[in-house]
Each structure stands twice: as C-alpha cells, then as structure tokens.
Amino acid sequence: MENHHVTKLEISLSALKHNYHYLKNKTKPGTKTLAVVKAFAYGLEPVNIAKTLEKEGVDYFGVAYADEGIKLRENGIKTPILVLHAQVSNYDLLIKHNLEPNIYSLYTLKQFIAFAKENHLEDYPIHLKFNSGLNRLGFNIDEVEELIQLVQHNKNIKIVSAFSHIAASEDLNEKEFTEKQISTFNSIITVLRSKLKHHFVVHMSNTSGVINYPNAHFDMVRLGIGLYGFGNDTEETAKLKNVASLKSVISQIRTVKKGDSISYNMAFTAQKEEKIAIIPIGHADGFSRPLGCGNGYVTIHGQKAYTSGNICMDMILVNVTNIDCKEGDEVVIFNNQQTVEEFATICHTISYEILTAISQRIKKTFI
Ligand SMILES: *Cc1c(COP(=O)(O)O)cnc(C)c1O
Numbered sequence: 001m002e003n004h005h006v007t008k009l010e011i012s013l014s015a016l017k018h019n020y021h022y023l024k025n026k027t028k029p030g031t032k033t034l035a036v037v038k039a040f041a042y043g044l045e046p047v048n049i050a051k052t053l054e055k056e057g058v059d060y061f062g063v064a065y066a067d068e069g070i071k072l073r074e075n076g077i078k079t080p081i082l083v084l085h086a087q088v089s090n091y092d093l094l095i096k097h098n099l100e101p102n103i104y105s106l107y108t109l110k111q112f113i114a115f116a117k118e119n120h121l122e123d124y125p126i127h128l129k130f131n132s133g134l135n136r137l138g139f140n141i142d143e144v145e146e147l148i149q150l151v152q153h154n155k156n157i158k159i160v161s162a163f164s165h166i167a168a169s170e171d172l173n174e175k176e177f178t179e180k181q182i183s184t185f186n187s188i189i190t191v192l193r194s195k196l197k198h199h200f201v202v203h204m205s206n207t208s209g210v211i212n213y214p215n216a217h218f219d220m221v222r223l224g225i226g227l228y229g230f231g232n233d234t235e236e237t238a239k240l241k242n243v244a245s246l247k248s249v250i251s252q253i254r255t256v257k258k259g260d261s262i263s264y265n266m267a268f269t270a271q272k273e274e275k276i277a278i279i280p281i282g283h284a285d286g287f288s289r290p291l292g293c294g295n296g297y298v299t300i301h302g303q304k305a306y307t308s309g310n311i312c313m314d315m316i317l318v319n320v321t322n323i324d325c326k327e328g329d330e331v332v333i334f335n336n337q338q339t340v341e342e343f344a345t346i347c348h349t350i351s352y353e354i355l356t357a358i359s360q361r362i363k364k365t366f367i
Contacts, residue, residue: 007248007281007333008363011044013052015241016227020056022239023226026210027217032201034060034082036224038068043286043358044228044244047075048366053227054079062222066090069099082127082161085137091115095124100160104129104137109150116156123158130188132181132204134167141188148195161201162192166216170208170232182216208232229337230351237337244355245335246362250300250327252278253320263309263317267293275321277305279331282314286357287333290347292316299332300325 024033035058041049050061050072061081063069069081070093083094086101088111094101103109103126116124128147131138139147151159164185168174182204189202202218207226209216228244231237254276262268262276279298281287287296292311297304298318305318334340337351344354 003363032059032220038064043355045364125160246333268309285359
C-alpha cells in the first residue's frame, strides 16, 4: 500500500555510497565488506539501501532475523546474506530463501547439522561465531575442540566464515580489553585453520572497529552505523555524509493565553501569550518523550522551535511564538548527524536507537 503520510524520511543514496566507500577505503585492498541492514537498515529502509550497496559491490549483507533476509530476497537481492541471530525454528525458511545462518553454540550447531542431514543438503554455507569477550552469542574457546569434531568431516555443511564481535570498539579507554579480544579471537582462528583445511573468511570489526582497530579487519568488515552517517566521534562523523533527514509540516497553529496549559497532563503552562504549532510526529514515531517540555526541538524556516508540554503518541506541540510561519509550512526534525546525536544525549541513548526507533508509518523517500 502506498504511504500518504506527510512526515517523511528522506534518504540520500549518494551519501550512503560516499560512506560505504569512505569506510571501505580504510581497509586494505581485497578486504571484503558486509553491510549490516538489520532492523530496517537501522530504521531507514532496507530494500533500496541494499540494492544501492549491491551495485557498489558489497560482498555480503547481514540481517538479524530470517524475515529481514526474506524481504531482501523477495525484492531481488542476490548477494549472500548472513542471518546474525538465526533461530533453530527458522532453519527451513533460511534454506528456502538461500540465507546463511550464524551458528553460535553447540546446540545450534547440532540442530543445524541434523536439519541439513535430514534435508540432504550439501556444503550448505554456515558461519561460526565465537565469543571473545562480549559474552553475547558465540562459542567459547573451550568449546572449539568439540565444535571441530562435529564439523570436520561433515559434508552437509560448509563453514564459510568464522567471526567475533568487539564489545567496545568505539571506546579507546577500553583498548586493552579490545586488544585482548583480538588476540583471543586470533588464537581461535589459528586452531580452526589448522583443523579445517578449506578456506574460510574471518571477520570481527563493526564500524568503530574499522576506524580504530586495523589489526581487527581480517578478511572482511561489517559496516553498520557508519553507512548511515555516524562514526565513533565527531571527527569521524564529520567525514561521513548525512543519509537520513526527517521532515514534516505544520498541521495547525494556535495562540494560547497566559495561564493556559499545553498538551497532556498540564506539564506546561504558558507564562505569557504564545503561538503553538502542532506537528504530525509523536512518540509512536520515535520522537521520544524525553524530548518533550522544551528539551527537544524542530527547525522551522531555519529557527529552532522547542517542544511545549508532553510529547503525544501522534503529534508534538512546539513553540513558534518568535517564528514567522503558517500552517502547511515545512518542519525539519533533523537533517544532520549533530541533531541526532543531540537528541540521543537528551534521551540518554545512542544514535542507533534514535534511528531504529523511527516508525514504519513514516514515509520513506529517496534522493
Ligand atoms: C549490528 C552489528 C554490526 C554493525 O555494527 P555497527 O556498530 O553499526 O557498525 C556488526 N556486527 C554485528 C554482529 C552486529 O550485530
């Protein structure tokens, strides 16, 4: 169904391409890239983003769950897709859509091997994930022996990559911890290489790993937030281009008198006559409640209009007393990375959550 919503997210595919090449150029020639397009490509739009990156020559896509991979396949994406949090109950779907599971435990490995055997699969590509310190998904180092015994002579599956994930790649205060993770992973890889005689791809770095840890680039890097314009500090972010701009329009303007309360629960009372604009974006769209009561703002004709009172589910109220504007005028929620970072700080979160919280009902357009 076509989306007629007036609040829209403009996505710059040329900025996306710039960011992809900027990050790829930080790796040595021949290093492969996996573009992470999970969670609707971080709240933006996965299909056009994946199509654009596929044309730029990305080697792999990464999604979190099967459905996300299926959506890409149904829209014609041919590049291999790694399902980072593959579920045992979805193995049949993965096979059907030519998606490659992350196998991260002895349990998932045994389940997948049994499934592959039952379905007479041959050399089905799988990826092994190792825990090097994040303590999230992954085999522990002491499980490597048993793992090797299970896979060594198995013809139903084929290990195409081995990977790990860094806990604090963006934080140079944790350099010692990260270097330890890298060396733990290196020793796992050494054992794997000695036992598995065929070639497999090794990968560990997310965006910040690409920026901070060249010794963790290995054969492939996994690019997420950087593609969408955010580095690990303001300096790196400045070298990336802004991909997403969120815009809306003024639905109504009203004047309130001194003593009138504004929005739900009388959280704000006007101290003088004020002009209030109502904008069709709310907390259900990702404009989070901590941005209410004057903490957050939108931009109208280049001027900041701060929120007035509580954020509602479908709309916000902003103070436009000193802004020359009328109903129907354009409203910019954000059109640069700094504003997103600022909103993230106000909401005690990170840019990732501000982007992924952008609701699906917001219209996506491409420039
Ligand atoms: C989400 C994710 C990434 C991407 O991380 P960014 O910090 O967004 O670059 C990479 N690897 C794994 C395993 C992930 O879950």
